[in-house]
Amino acid sequence: MTRVEKIEQEIRALTSEERSALRSWFLAYDADIWDQQIEADAAAGKLDALAEAALVQHRRGKTKPL
Numbered sequence: 001m002t003r004v005e006k007i008e009q010e011i012r013a014l015t016s017e018e019r020s021a022l023r024s025w026f027l028a029y030d031a032d033i034w035d036q037q038i039e040a041d042a043a044a045g046k047l048d049a050l051a052e053a054a055l056v057q058h059r060r061g062k063t064k065p066l
Contacts, residue, residue, distance in 0.1 A: 001009075014022065041047055057063055 011019070011022065038047075054063075
């Protein structure tokens, strides 16, 4: 049995309240990981081209105020 299969088995054995707690924890954990990846990508310059493309569109009047 793989590690993931073991985790799946454990999750199936959780109560409704435990699943809810796990879901809340995992969503927060996953969001933190995502934030770290975005920060790392920004620091590495991986988002520079996207930012520049957005600024070009803005300068051309192709954007709308929010």
